Amino acid sequence: MTHIPSPAEELRLIDTELRQLDARRSQLLARRGWLLATMDAARSKAQAPVPPPSGPEATPPRVQNVLLILGGTLLTVAALAFTLVGWGHLGIVGRSAVLGLITVAALAVPLVLTARGLRSTAEAVAGIGLVLTVLDAYALHEVALSGVDGLGFSAAGAAVLAVVWTAYGLLPGTAELRLPLPSALAAAQLPLPLWALAADADAFGFAAALLATAGFTTAVALRAARRPVLLTAVVGACGMGAGGVLTAGALSVAATGPSAAARAAALLVLASAIALAAARRASAVTVPVAGLLLVAALGSVPRVVLPKVWTVPVYLVCGLALLAVWRVPGVPEGVRKGFAVASGVVQAVAVVWAAQLLAVVLPGALAQVASPWSGVPSDMRAAVTGELPWVTHMETAPLVLAAVATVLAFAGHPWARPAALVLGWAAALMVPPVLELPYVAGLLTGLGVTVLAVLGALVVPGTAEESGSAAEEPSFFKGTVPAIPTPLVLAALAALTSVHVALLALASRSATLAVLTALTLLFAAAAWRGPHLAAPAALAYATALTCAIGAAAGWEPQYTALLVLTVPVAAALLAARLPRAALPVEVTGAAAALLAIGLTVLDPPMLALVLALCGVITAGTAIRPDRRAVGYASALLFVLATWVRLAAWEVDMPEAYTLPVSIPALLVGALRRRRVPETSSWVAYGPGLAATLLPSLVAAWADPHWTRPLLLGLAALSITLLGGGHQLQAPLLLGGAVLALDALHELAPYIVQVTDALPRWALPALAGLLLLALGATYEQRIRDVRRVRDALGRMS
Structure with a gap:
């Protein structure tokens, strides 16, 4: 079919028209933008507000x-x-x-x-x-x-x-x-x-005068209708009341006998009554204050009568007694909520006080890491304190935490049950050092807490909202805070307790082996139907157990590493049986494998063996369809194992290190091109060829003998011929480049001799003749280069 005009001419005309249309469109868009900006400016000017006329800066009432x-x-x-x-x-x-x-x-x-x-x-x-x-x-x-x-x-x-x-x-x-x-x-x-x-008057009389004044001012505030009088009454009541409360509180703290404590308590009760009376206008503020003052009053006399160790429990009991108002009919809702807030504040302060002992017990176990297997401590208090002094007057801290945990267990708030579990757990950990139980009894207590936490994580429902008593509790405790998964809290407590017990067990060799064995079996049993973290915990303790067994047997680290490798093997098997926990299990197994490798760093033959065994484990993992990528790690481990073994044998030939990499790489590339024929030869064969040719070329240039360059030249020539025969770019170019550089290395001495024999003007003259020849045949050389490029382009 004949085109008039020709297709090329018609295409040129169409491109010209399109460029003209684009230029016209740009002009129209620029004009449109200018018109819109002009219209917006005119509209804004028309709608601009007229400034008001200036007037006096001060109005007559202000001036007056x-x-x-x-x-x-x-x-x-x-x-x-x-x-x-x-x-x-x-x-x-x-x-x-x-x-x-x-x-x-x-x-x-x-x-x-x-x-x-x-x-x-x-x-x-x-x-x-x-x-x-x-x-x-x-x-x-x-x-x-x-x-x-x-x-x-x-x-x-x-x-x-x-x-x-x-x-x-x-x-x-x-x-x-x-x-x-x-x-x-x-x-x-x-x-x-x-x-x-x-x-x-003494301090009691002065505090009574302040509180009496505050009571009178509070009464005025309750009946005041005018705002100036109300504000003055509020300020006066707060000021006098605060002074009276601070004075009475100081007297209560400084009291050394029941009489002084009773008088201070009476003052605090008076202050509480005033705060309750003020609740008619500010219940949200004054009722909690009244509750706290009542707690301080009720605890004054018992505090001076009982030993110091019972001071916090006494005030805690008084604070818990405030919750009894929820069972008294006819009490206003504001008073109930305010007393509940006051009770919560007292409980929070008591928990913070008891947490001081927990801050000694938990980190104290770390002292065993510095001197493992140094001997069985005299009791659990010595085990957790070491050289540090014991905190005095805190022996009742477990009772405080247990009391608060009991209250929270019956509350209907979503976070109440998890908080109760944490407090109960802390109380249980404090009991052995507080009672100075024997070392073995303390370890058994810790193991018992761990077992209970693991069983709870397996049995307890998923959220704290499933508590059956929540619906019966007062509405004050119910909120919109999202529920905290109770099994997750129990699992975390089990992990913390197990670590604590394992650290304490480091004091004795037999205790270490027994505790680590028990923890490994416990978490392994829980892994089959429990939380996903149970299996990694079991593997972690199994790793520690293997290290402890090796140390107890007197093995050197490199031989203990072989025992540690049983953990990655178990991890690979467990990952196949526990698909939901496969990733954390495999990560734990990999960490154990790294530990085994680290133990053999100073022994190259054993390091090579461990690397090879790790390669076998990863190769077995790569059999799974979802873990095919692990095969690359397996290949890398095998290569590293080979290199370490060669280094241990003092082999310095680069081909011994590169051929184990190149041969599998070329085989994989050949399989890839068979399955996907469009795969480039650079992707399939480039890495394998470069891994051997380039290090061998560097070695050949530094080798004074003729054997290595000759063998490298023959290999490069063979690869070049294979690349040309099969139309493959990578073998052709890599082989040709290496062959040329190898030949240049062999001809270099002769070139140097010829260069020294020629006069100095010969080289510039030869270079000039070469440039003249290239210039005269430039167009032909360009065509030759294009033909070579096209020929290479047709190769894969």
Whole structure:
């Protein structure tokens, strides 16, 4: 069929049209973007808000308040200056008349101002009047009652001022003012504490005065309707209450006898009652505080009567007693929740206190690693402490943890059961060193805890929500926290306990062998139907057991390594039988194999044997369809084993190391090309050929004899001919390159001799002639290169 125009011409025309369309499209898109930007700018300018007209920076009410405050401050300063400085220039009658008239005027003017609606001005003047009443009291003491004790007069004066200011604030004309009543309440905070100080009361009396003041202020806060009065009452109650509680708490801690402890307890009970009374307005804050104060009060007397070791358990029992309110009918929900929070705080503090002993028991087992098989300790306390001192007054820590664990076991929260299990486990580990049990008894206790944890992981349901008592517990304990898998917690506890027991067993050779054997059998039995981590744990302890057996038998490390290799063999067999736990099992087996290799590093013949055995194990694993990739590791191990053996025999020929790699690689490449014919020869044969040819070429260039270069040249020639005959790039190019370099190595001495015989101008002349010849036949040489390239391209 004839094309008009020709296909090439038509293709050129189409490409030209497409380029023109692309250029036009780019121009249109640029124009569109500019138009959109212009329209957006115009729209934004049209919708821009008009700035409001400037006005005064300060509004009239603000200016008025500032002026009133400044005026009141200046008048107050003037009154103070008059009272303190100018007082002595007037007589008694003049002084009394001046202060009385000023005070009465300052207190009377607000009545007139509020009637006319000038409330802000009245507020400022009333403040001046209140300050003047304080100055009147000061003046009265300085003139008429100078012999009266200052603290006692201040207490009485504060009480009188509180009453006067309260009456003034309740008058019909001043009831709208915000200053008198809060000021009266603030003054009411001083009489009782000042009176206690004036009467030389002891710390108990002073704390009682503070708490009584806090109780009075709390009562005012419960009935206060105005916000200024409420805020003042809250601040006063918190301040006085905090002072009273701190004082009573310090007295309770410092008490050495039942009498002092009882008085401090009474003060704490009073503070708790005040906090409970305040629960009507702030139950979420004050009820837990009341519960904690009640715990401190109930534990004061038993603390001084019982030995120090029972201090924390006493307070814990008092804290647990707060939970009894859940069973008392008619108790408000807020009180129940608050007491539960207080009980939780007490339990948390008790657990933190008991955790100090756990921090000694658990790391203490590591001391056996530094001196294994050094001898059986006298008891479990000596086993876990070593050279460190024992923590005193903490023998009741297991009881504390057990009590909290019992409470959590009956709670309906998702994390309650796991937390109870952890606390019970910690208590069980503390019992042997606390009771100073014999060493063997301590090991048996640890093994028993491990067995119970493993059995629990096999039997207990999957989540903590499956507890049957959860539905019967109070709603406070129920939350939306995700459930924690109980079997996982038990498995983790079993692992931790087993490690702890295994470390403690290092003190004795027989104990080490017995404990490691027991742990291996325990986790091996659990692996058939239990958690996935049981099988790796069994293999890990089996590895430790084999090392212990070798050490007990007096074997050298390289011979112990052969015994350790039984663990990777078992791991390979278990991985095939336990597909769900195959990966962790194989990882553990690989770690054991690395340990065996490490044990034989100093003995090359044994290292070669161990590497070969590891290669056999990995080759057996590679038989499984899902583990075909392990075959590469097996090949690598065999190669390493061969190399180590050759190095042990002091073989220095590179071909002895490279041929064991090249031959299997070439066989694999041939099989790959048979199955996948399109596979490149570089992929199939390149690595195998390079692994031998390149090291041999390097060795040939450094070899002064003729045997190696001759054999290498013959091998390279054979590979080149095979590559050319079978149209394969890799053998042709690699063989040809090695052959050329090998020939150059052989001709190098003669080339050097010829070069030395020629005059110095001969080499530049020859180079120039060569370049002229290449230039004259450049186009022909280019065609030759292209033909060679095409010929190579047709090869695989």
